[in-house]
Amino acid sequence: MTPVEEIIAARDELTLEQLIPLLQEIQEREGFVSQAAMGSVAEALEMPVSRVYGVATFYNQFRFAPLGAHVIELCRGTACHVKQSLALAQHLNRRLKLRDDGNSADGRFTVITVACLGACSIAPVIRLDGEFYGHLTAEKLDTLLDGVETQEAEAEGERAA
Numbered sequence: 006m007t008p009v010e011e012i013i014a015a016r017d018e019l020t021l022e023q024l025i026p027l028l029q030e031i032q033e034r035e036g037f038v039s040q041a042a043m044g045s046v047a048e049a050l051e052m053p054v055s056r057v058y059g060v061a062t063f064y065n066q067f068r069f070a071p072l073g074a075h076v077i078e079l080c081r082g083t084a085c086h087v088k089q090s091l092a093l094a095q096h097l098n099r100r101l102k103l104r105d106d107g108n109s110a111d112g113r114f115t116v117i118t119v120a121c122l123g124a125c126s127i128a129p130v131i132r133l134d135g136e137f138y139g140h141l142t143a144e145k146l147d148t149l150l151d152g153v154e155t156q157e158a159e160a161e162g163e164r165a166a
């Protein structure tokens with residue numbers, strides 16, 4: 006049984022009300038909701054897959070591609086917006102060549118836009134792999150990402166040695 010089948014099988018009842026909870030649980034377990042998972046949910050709830058897709062894409066809590074190795078949560082809340090978070094978003098977009106699903110062209114980074122990270126006093130803020138970084142500028146962001154890339158290259162070198 007696949008993880009998605011297990012999630013579906015664990016439900017006492019399969020009604021329309023289960024659609025969003027099922028998608029949430031699948032995303033929690035798998036990190037995203039795949040086409041195949043939507044197909045399984047549609048089959049279990051006896052509804053067209055287009056309807057499952059329509060509901061899933063309506064809510065921006067769902068992701069449809071796996072997360073990259075590094076997750077950047079970019080705050081676009083009011084305090085961060087006032088402190089030029091849009092410029093940071095544009096910079097990330099350019100540097101990482103972000104695709105529509107928020108993943109970088111090389112698949113190593115995922116950028117997720119969030120409403121407020123609860124750290125408004127250090128706006129503009131991102132959370133990179135769970136760590137907060139505030140008072141950011143494009144230059145500081147580059148230094149941060151350069152650091153991640155250097156660490157990765159070193160880890161790669163150690164693995165190869």
Ligand code: FES
Pocket residue numbers: 080081082083084085086120121122123124125126128129130
């Ligand atoms: S608005 Fe960005 S941390 Fe609150």
